[in-house]
Amino acid sequence: MPSDALLVRIADDGRILRCSAHAGALLGRSPSDVEGRTVATLFQGHSGADEDPTPLTALGPVSLRPVLDGTSLTWEVRDAEAAGPGGWDLAVLETLFTHAPVDLYVLDSALRIVRCREDARRDSTATTGRDFFTTLDLIDPAEERTLALQVLTDGATALHRTVRAAPRSGIHRTTVYSMSYVRLEGTDGEVLGLVVSALDVTDREQALQRLRLLEEVRATVGTRLEVTAVCEEFADAVVPAFTGIVVVEVIEDVIRGEEPPLVPVSHDVPLRRVAFRGVVSARPVNDVHRLPDGTPFSRVLDDLRPRLVAVTEDSSWLSADPARASAIAQSEAHCLIVAPLTVRGQALGVVSFYRHRHEDPFDEDDIALASDVCAYTAHCIDNARRYTRERTIASTVKRRLLPQRASALSTVDVAAMHITGPGGGGAWYDVIELAGGRSALILGDVSGRGITTATTMGQLRTVIHALAALDLEPDELMARLSDTAGRLARERAALPTGDPLNQEPLTAGCLIVVYDAVDHTCVLVRAGLSEPYLVRPGSDGEIVCAPCGPVLAGPDPAPFPATEFPMPPGSILAIGNEDLPTSSTDLQELLRAGQRDPLDEVCDSLAYALRDRHETEKLVLLARVRGLPADQVLTVQLGEDLAAVPAARAAAREQMAVWGVGADDTFTTELIVSELVGNAVRYGAPPYRLRLIRNERLTCEVRDTGQSLPRLKHARTVDEGGRGLFIVATVAENWGIRYHPDGKTVWAQQRPGAAESA
Incomplete structure (x- = not known):
């Protein structure tokens, strides 16, 4: 052959x-x-x-x-x-x-049509001899021509390329082809041209595009629990994948977390434009407005039915909203879909999708797709609305439970820096004045967020105040607080398994610092929180190294060790619910500045320094101590018999005169000193010590080494004794007992001038 x-x-x-x-x-x-x-x-x-x-x-x-x-x-x-x-x-x-179910074309080496199907979409007689890529009206013919020439050159087959062509006569949408190129060779290896198959896959590609859009919306919308953020995510997902312009408008009450209105929605209800992507906007984002009556947008909020609307010069509804009509004209929009944002028959807002310029017009399938993506987005918006409402309630509860302002103490200046973070949290603090010139600084943090966390925080804070009134030592106070937290945790665990609270274990941390303004010392107890940072006058800052006890309500039954350290006047102590950036020189400079500047300004500077770390709630409590001057404290060592009573009364009378206390208050002080010293000598153990402290209140303390428990009782008429503590409780503003490892202190307080005013 x-x-x-x-x-x-x-x-x-x-x-x-x-x-x-x-x-x-x-x-x-x-x-x-x-x-x-x-x-x-x-x-x-x-x-x-x-x-x-x-x-x-x-x-x-x-x-x-x-x-x-x-x-x-x-x-x-x-x-x-x-x-x-x-x-x-x-x-x-x-x-x-x-x-064949596809359009077949035979091209010569110059990429001209030699033959095509006689029943192809175009007349085969008219197309013979014409340039193939011009004939098909491809949107990007240059790219396809380059590929075809490459196939002619190296013979590498190109299969299943998705190619878009301009709309044909009578068809108002872009045609999508799946095209394959195969080199045509003679038996002698001569390159004769190409065989090209073109399969119209427009419907398939549109279906895939809709599926991809649904997947994109489900994957990216609703990642944040804020109504505005959800709408922004939705706008980014649909433009340009589905439409060239989108406007998302949400009812104003929904953004604030309120319950959405029922249908039909009154035309007086204001909406906020929360998201926009496109060319020209009729209103700025965050503009609050009311929808004019007689437009597709207001009609959608009447019956929650989506609408496909063609924009023509005869569209009468445009005159009802001139601003929107102007924006539509400038953007050259030719059709739009208006779809409701709705859940459970309630309206959340409305979304407007616009196709403009050379974009394909919407069809009935697009209405179904718009309804699907809006339904999913509406659920995300409703979740964000509910979260906003719960967060608002929780924030309100927490704000009411926290001290409205730090207590003004004579020996400690206090300021707090509180950064709520996303979703709030359970951080809290307290400043409690104790007897004997002492002050308690307390900072706690309950895990979780929301109303449950806020109420748990309030319960623990109430317990702290009740225990502080008993004048317990810091480690004992922390242990009892942990017992209470454990009881709350057990109550939560005993709830039915269907209760969401059952799935949230209760854990909390706490730090207690008690400052003694007379001795200039601090006692620190930690339960899970980080160590504080201390700056003493004339020295660099340092971390207060103190052993940490278990978290509150935790499974660890270990004790809470107490750490005592000196804290001279002028020192500044920083305690927080998270680790402070103690390695930063900026923090050290800020705290050193706090020894001379107002603490509120230091808190502001600290918040600015931590501006990039707001991913969680942060609470920092700053305390600057002053101490009591020596001339405001009288300490007297007493004898071991009842002769100590008149000696103590005489010393108190002399000190009252030095302090300029009135006669009535002096008499009350002598009476309190006489009863407390007498009880200590009768029922306690030596040595005995009397201490008088004057700041905002006048405090009388009697200390002994006995372990007997003083008891307040009502003496009978015939009893010769038993009235001492009753008398003290009657004439003093407050009284109590503080226990030590080597004894106890019984104290009573009175406010100078109270007797005279009475």
């Missing part, structure tokens, strides 16, 4: 342009005798000559192929056995071009 499979080339008018030597031998004629004659005269005998026509079968099995030469169409008759087995290729090609 010769390598050249070409037998005969025939012109479009039937003339034989070329005859190969092999074909001439098969026909029994010379090539020159065949060339120039028509097919009819050679094979069918229509020339009127005497010679008999040559039978076509003399050529054997052949295949017929069209070839475009310049602007002329010719046909090549080739040896079918060289092109394929049994000569079936022609039948196969004819079948493909007639019945």
Whole structure:
């Protein structure tokens, strides 16, 4: 078989342009005798000559192929056995071009159409000889042309390329093709052109695009529990994947966390424009307005039914909202879908999707898609609304439970820096004045957020105040507080398993610092929180190293160790619910500045320094101590018998005179001193000590080493004793007992001037 499979080339008018030597031998004629004659005269005998026509079968099995030469169409008759087995290729090609479910195109090496399906979407006669990429009106023909030339050059097949074409006549949407390019080669390896298949996959691509949009909305919308943030996420998800312009408007009450209104929504209800993506906006974002009556937007809030609206010059509703009409005209929007944001038959807002300029118009399937994405977004908005409402309630509860302002103490200046963080939290603090010139600084942190956390915080804070009134030592106070927290945790764990609170274990941390302004010392007890930071006058800051006890309500039954350290006047102590950036020189400078500047200004500077760390709630309590001057304290060591009573009374009378206390208050002080010293001598154990302290109150303390428990009782008429503590409780403003490892202190307080005013 010769390598050249070409037998005969025939012109479009039937003339034989070329005859190969092999074909001439098969026909029994010379090539020159065949060339120039028509097919009819050679094979069918229509020339009127005497010679008999040559039978076509003399050529054997052949295949017929069209070839475009310049602007002329010719046909090549080739040896079918060289092109394929049994000569079936022609039948196969004819079948493909007639019945294949895709558009087939045969291109020459210049990428012009040689043949296409006769029932293709375009007239095959009109397209023959035209440039393929111009004929299909591809949106990016240059890219496809480059790829086709590459396939012609290296023969690498390009399959299933998604290509977009401009809308055709009578069809107002972009056509999407799945195109494949295969190089067409002769049996001798000659590159003849390309075979291109184009399958219209517009419906499939639109369905996939809708699925991708739904997945994107579900994956990205609702990641944050803020109504405005949810709407911003939604706008980013739908533009430009679904629409070129979107406007999200939410009812103002919904943004504040209130219950959404029922349908139909009154036209007086204000809406806020919370998100916009597009070209021209009728109103700025965050603008609060009312929807004009008689527009698709107000109608959607009447019946919660989405609407597909074409924008034309005859759209009468445009006149009801001139600002929006102007924006629509400037953006060249030609259609829109207005869909409601709704849950449980309640309206949250409305979303407007606009297609503009060269974007395809919306169809009925787009309405269903818009309804689906808006329904999901509405649930996210409702979740954010509920969270906003709960957070508002929790913040209100917590604000009412926390001290409205730090207590003004004569020996300690206090200021708090509180950064709520997202969702709030359970951090709290207290400053409690204790007897004997002492002050308690308390900072706690309950895990979690919301109303439950706020109420738990309030319960623990109430317990702290009740225990502080008992004048317990800091470690004892912390232990009893932990007992209370454990009881609350057990109550929570005993709730039904369906109760959400059952799934939230209660854990809390606390730090208690008791400062003694007379001795200039501090006692520190920690339960889970970080160590405080101390700056003494004239020295650098340092962390107060103190062992940490277990968290409150935790499973660890370990004790709460107490740490005592000196704290001279002028020192500043910082305690927080999180680790302070103690390695930062800025923090050290701020705290050193707190020894001379107002603590409120130091808290502001500290908040500015921590501005990039607001991911969690932060509470820092700053305390600057002053101490009591020595001339405001009288300490007297007493004898071991009842003679100590008149001696103590005389010392108190003299000190009252030095302090300039009035006669009535002096008499009350002598009475209190006499009863407390007498009880200590009778029922306590030596040594005995009397201490008088004057600041805002006048405190009388009597200390002994006995472990007996003083008891207040009502003496009978015939009893000669038992009235001491009753008398003290009657004339003093307050009294109590403080226990030590080596004894106890009984104290009583009175406010100077109270007796005179009475």
